[in-house]
Each structure stands twice: as C-alpha cells, then as structure tokens.
Amino acid sequence: APLMELRGVKQHYPVHRHLPIGPRNFVKALDGVDLSVAPAQTVGVIGESGCGKSTLARVMSGLEKPTEGKVLFRGEDINGLKGDERREMRRNIQLIFQDPYSSLNPRMTVQELVGEPFEIHPEVAPKPGRKAKIKELLEMVGLNPDHGDRYPHNFSGGQQQRIGIARGIALNPQMLICDEPVSALDVSVRAQVVNLLDDLQKELGLSYLFIAHDLQIVRHISDRVATMYLGRVAELGGYADVYDAT
Ligand code: ADP
Numbered sequence: 320a321p322l323m324e325l326r327g328v329k330q331h332y333p334v335h336r337h338l339p340i341g342p343r344n345f346v347k348a349l350d351g352v353d354l355s356v357a358p359a360q361t362v363g364v365i366g367e368s369g370c371g372k373s374t375l376a377r378v379m380s381g382l383e384k385p386t387e388g389k390v391l392f393r394g395e396d397i398n399g400l401k402g403d404e405r406r407e408m409r410r411n412i413q414l415i416f417q418d419p420y421s422s423l424n425p426r427m428t429v430q431e432l433v434g435e436p437f438e439i440h441p442e443v444a445p446k447p448g449r450k451a452k453i454k455e456l457l458e459m460v461g462l463n464p465d466h467g468d469r470y471p472h473n474f475s476g477g478q479q480q481r482i483g484i485a486r487g488i489a490l491n492p493q494m495l496i497c498d499e500p501v502s503a504l505d506v507s508v509r510a511q512v513v514n515l516l517d518d519l520q521k522e523l524g525l526s527y528l529f530i531a532h533d534l535q536i537v538r539h540i541s542d543r544v545a546t547m548y549l550g551r552v553a554e555l556g557g558y559a560d561v562y563d564a565t
C-alpha cells in the first residue's frame with residue numbers, strides 16, 4: 320500500500336489575493352493530480368516555474384487543504400484528521416524548505432533550533448537525554464555536535480540546510496517533502512546535501528517527495544519522476560522511461 324496518495328487533487332487560488340474566486344477567474348495551481356509515494360520511495364517532481372510544484376508540497380504536507388480531491392496518508396484523508404491523529408500526521412510528514420536561512424530563527428542557537436520540534440512533541444525526546452539526542456541528530460547530518468551553541472549565521476549555506484534537515488528528521492517522520500532543498504545552495508555543495516538526504520533515506524527508511532529543477536539531481540535520487548505541467552502530472556515513470564529518449 321502507498322504511504323501517501325493524492326486522488327484528483329485540485330487547488331484553486333484567486334487571480335489576485337483581494338479578489339474572490341468567481342466562476343472563471345481563478346488560477347488552477349493544481350488541476351487534478353493523482354500521485355502515490357510508496358514506503359521508502361523517492362518520487363522526484365520537476366517542471367517549469369509556476370506549474371504547481373510548491374502548491375503540491377504545501378497540500379501534501381497538510382499546510383493547505385485542497386479545493387477538491389483527497390490527500391491520503393496511510394490510507395486516511397489528512398484533512399479529515401483531528402486532535403491526536405492530526406498531530407501524529409503532522410509529526411510524520413515534515414517539510415524541508417528551499418532557503419534554510421530564512422526558515423531558521425536567527426536568534427536561536429543550533430541546539431535550540433534542532434530541539435524545537437521536541438517542544439511540540441516532547442514524547443519523542445523527553446527532557447532527560449534530550450541534549451544527547453540533539454547531539455546525535457547533529458552528527459547524523461554531518462555537523463559538529465560541539466557547535467550546538469552557535470547561531471545560524473555562523474554556518475555556511477550547506478551547513479544551514481543540514482540544520483534544516485536535522486529539524487526535519489528530529490521527530491522520526493516517515494515522509495519528507497523536500498521543496499527544492501538544494502536550489503538556494505552553492506553549486507559546489509549541492510551534491511553533498513543530496514547525498515546526505517540519500518544516506519538518511521537508506522538509514523531511516525524515509526519516503527521523499529523531492530522537488531528540484533536540476534535533472535541530474537532528480538536522476539540521482541529518485542525512484543520515479545513526476546513531470547508537472549500546468550497543474551497536472553504530465554508524465555510519470557522511472558527516470559529512464561521519461562528521459563532516456565533525449
Ligand atoms: P511552482 O512551485 O511550480 O513554481 P507554484 O505552486 O508556486 O508553482 O504556483 C502555481 C501557480 O499558482 C502559479 O500560477 C502561482 O502564481 C499560483 N499560486 C501559487 N500560490 C498562490 C497563492 N497563494 N495565491 C494565488 N496564486 C498562487
């Protein structure tokens with residue numbers, strides 16, 4: 320059974336944020352998306368700017384409820400979940416953002432940032448032993464566990480994204496939604512961060528939705544590739560099915 324499944328998902332936005340959605344004046348950011356992600360699988364998503372990739376990421380992570388259709392996690396519609404079930408879903412589906420720096424509070428130290436998810440889910444790492452757990456997470460993402468008292472600006476872009484990834488895996492999620500996780504990074508460190516994500520997947524059995532515009536990166540990391548066009552998945556297949564013709 321798939322870990323995540325989208326069935327006929329549509330997301331419509333007003334043409335302008337101050338205009339109501341009328342019968343014809345709306346943007347079809349998603350226009351009927353069917354997609355599934357198996358356990359421990361990486362589905363790559365590519366497509367031109369504006370085709371709906373980030374909208375897909377927001378809808379799959381439960382940040383936005385779609386206009387139509389269903390987003391299923393372990394067979395359950397995530398938008399129908401309440402209370403503890405919703406909490407558990409949010410713990411299990413984590414987002415990795417494009418720009419690590421803007422998603423990290425500059426006034427928090429690295430150990431505070433990596434420990435922040437435990438403030439919301441203390442059951443994952445109870446207070447006694449939490450410092451050790453944070454150090455372990457820093458080591459897992461290739462950061463010096465003794466640099467936990469430093470601030471985000473003390474780190475390079477690639478290291479900042481490692482902090483973002485440590486936060487993303489802190490709560491033992493099953494699914495990571497990675498929205499262009501290396502696009503904002505220096506070209507020279509992109510492969511290192513992709514390799515880290517690849518290693519973590521094997522180690523932790525994670526599923527990934529991996530949005531990227533770099534075909535090489537998508538080829539490297541994905542089991543299947545979804546090509547989006549105008550809010551739809553235009554093609555879906557193994558990388559070879561989609562691209563070896565070129
Ligand atoms: P991508 O990530 O592939 O660049 P997006 O998902 O950001 O595409 O956007 C898809 C379409 O939906 C674009 O036309 C974009 O302008 C529009 N859009 C995205 N988010 C909103 C929003 N919050 N309000 C209105 N339109 C939006």
Ligand code: ADP
Pocket residue numbers: 334335336368369373
């Ligand atoms: P991306 O890098 O995915 O293309 P954008 O720069 O298009 O992102 O959009 C950044 C943010 O602005 C997103 O959160 C998106 O929801 C929102 N947004 C995009 N297009 C519109 C729009 N036409 N109206 C309102 N908000 C939008």
